[in-house]
Amino acid sequence: MTVTEAVTRIKRSFPVRGGLLAAALLADPCVSAAADEPVERGICKSLDLAVESIDRAPTAYRVFCRANLGECELGGAPRLNWTPVLQHVLERINNQVNAEIRFITDIENLGREEVWSYPDGGWGDCEDIALEKRRRLVESGLPRGALTLAIIHHRSRYFSHTVLLAETSLGTLVLDNLTSKVNCWNDIDFNFETRERPDSRWDRYDQREWIYGPSIPAAQTPKQSAN
Numbered sequence: 001m002t003v004t005e006a007v008t009r010i011k012r013s014f015p016v017r018g019g020l021l022a023a024a025l026l027a028d029p030c031v032s033a034a035a036d037e038p039v040e041r042g043i044c045k046s047l048d049l050a051v052e053s054i055d056r057a058p059t060a061y062r063v064f065c066r067a068n069l070g071e072c073e074l075g076g077a078p079r080l081n082w083t084p085v086l087q088h089v090l091e092r093i094n095n096q097v098n099a100e101i102r103f104i105t106d107i108e109n110l111g112r113e114e115v116w117s118y119p120d121g122g123w124g125d126c127e128d129i130a131l132e133k134r135r136r137l138v139e140s141g142l143p144r145g146a147l148t149l150a151i152i153h154h155r156s157r158y159f160s161h162t163v164l165l166a167e168t169s170l171g172t173l174v175l176d177n178l179t180s181k182v183n184c185w186n187d188i189d190f191n192f193e194t195r196e197r198p199d200s201r202w203d204r205y206d207q208r209e210w211i212y213g214p215s216i217p218a219a220q221t222p223k224q225s226a227n
Contacts, residue, residue: 076143
């Protein structure tokens, strides 16, 4: 099933209020230049890239985990059964947080770089926004084990970014503060550097297969793992 087909099914069952979508589209991105809305293109699949190494979590994330005990324990089912109801929940939380949290850099907000935390007073950067989305999804009843963080890089604009991934039977879906849409990982204009694992370590993907440049097709992804 394509993401387009999935979204069509959802719209028939769950009308989305235009005001909420409009507010989400106005949310500030994790960089100064606004990103284009990605186009739903391909068949969704699970993220399964060649792993170059398995590393410790980023330092700033480890600090967050020590300060928020239990918030980084990824227990429960590692994959969600995709249904139109699940897609609606993911889109609702994605849009809600995008509309409520205004982007601000750590330097502007806290006077120092690389501080991962929950949004403070309605402000936060992309890591903070991704963490808040996971918190709300867990509060809605979803298991942390299926909700992991990932650090990614835009193919043509060359900026790094952090998003929340939801592992589902449809494929790996991306909750991103740059868009109101919940797209499949292979339909976004980013290369994947690292992804959180349920055992608290992080997979680092082989970057040699990625290509960057303004003329790179948006849907281009490297070969998947043979596993």
